[in-house]
Structure formats: structure tokens, C-alpha cells
Amino acid sequence: MSGDPGARPVGVDELLERVRAGYQRVEAKEAHEAALAGEALLVDIRYAALRERDGLIPGALVVERNELEWRLDPQGSHRAPQATGHDLRVVVVCNEGYASSLATASLHQLGLHRATDLVGGFQAWRAAGLPVEPPGTA
Template sequence: MSTTPGSADSATQRPIGIDELLERIRADYERIGAQEAYEAAQAGDALLVDIRYAALRERDGLIPGAHVVERNELEWRLDPQGSHRLPEATSHALRVIVICNEGYASSLAAQSLHQLGLHRATDLVGGFQAWRGAGLPVE
């Protein structure tokens, strides 16, 4: 069986849980708080991307100006080289702030965007709930 150089054989590699995976992922970039995310979006320095599923958006509302992108479409919509990208996704230097409900799925999504070369991608600590809890605008 061949393995990727520098990686352990998958049969001998110790499985990790989601908490450890999130810790490892988050160590590779700086996450952002609600107020800082709001200010970056207001200044035009970041693209807010809401990946929450429809039922949560309907229940809790939307962040004004955030792009709603279903999680299963995220990479296609933000890849600057992709044919299905958002009009704003024109550069790998784009600062993307991914927002889920509580700040867990968004970390996994940010890692995926990093793998596409969007190295300024980050996620919102505490997700939409932190945004709302900070008293920031919700429609």
C-alpha cells in the first residue's frame, strides 16, 4: 500500500475526535469576533458568508449584507477559478468570514477554503448566536 510522503499509513494512524480536529484546524488561522467581523464587513474589507441551513435562517433571521451560501455549495461559490463563483469571489486574497450557527461547522468550512487557496478565510467565534448576542444587526 502506498502512502503520501510524510504521512502515516492510514491503518496505523490514530483516529482523532472532532474536538481535536477543530483544535488543530483553528491553530492554523486567527478566528474573528462578532464586533470585528461587523466592522470589517461595514468597511468593505470582508465578505460575510452565512452557511446556516434554511430552518435556522428562518427561525433566527439574517445578517444584513451577508451572502447566504449553503454549506454544500461553499467551495464552488467562493473558488475564484470556479465557473459557479459569486461575483465577489474574484481573488484568492479575498477575506471571507464564514458564519454558521454556533461557530463549529464554520471552522471546518474555513479550512476547506484554505485548501482552495483562500488563506484569509476565517470564521466567526460563536457563529450567528454570538453575532445576535452582541446586539449586531439582524433582519
């Protein structure tokens, strides 16, 4: 995480612990309620094959992980219309809740201080019985 070439290497498990300590993650039902109330933007970063296999969260903004920062930077020239400011509450959703934590850390570096991620990712959303658009219907 630091640019110091003499720093001790950090494994991914420790990196996840460090980044997750910097914000409060949300459970599926809380994310659903916040999205319904217009208090949070759900952002699905799963790759296409997973979306095609499992379906979509209705209303979620789909942004491939490699485009996330460009699409959510409120100052960026390639931002999504939903990227209205640094106070936007973003809930990042990946498949199981790991890649989304690292993506959230990156959004924090861009100044999106209310960004968080979904504990357990899309799989937890589906297991909670929350709405899912079947593949091919979106």
C-alpha cells in the same frame, strides 16, 4: 486529515483544535466592522431552517454549506460574483461557530488564505446586539 490509512483517528474536538490553530478567528464586532468597511465578505452557511427561524445578517452572502467551495473558489465555474480572488477576506458564519471552522479549513485548502470564521457564529452576532434582518424580511 491525512490520507494515511494507518494514521490514528482524530476526534472532532481535536480536529477543531488543529484547524483553528492555522488561522485567527474573529469576534462578532470585529467581523461587523470589517464588513462595514468593505474589508471582509460575511458568508452565512446556516441551513434554511435556522435562517428562517433567526433571521439574516444584513449584507451577508448566503451559501449553503454543501455549495461553499464551488461558490467561493475564484477559479470555479460556479463561483459567486463576490469570489474575486484568493486574497478575499471571508468570514464564515454558522449557527454557533463549529461548522464554520471546518468550512474555513476547506477554504484554506482552496487557497483562500485569509478565510476565517466567526467565534460563536450567528448566535454570538445576535447576542452582541449587531444588526439582524428578521425572518421573512429579506
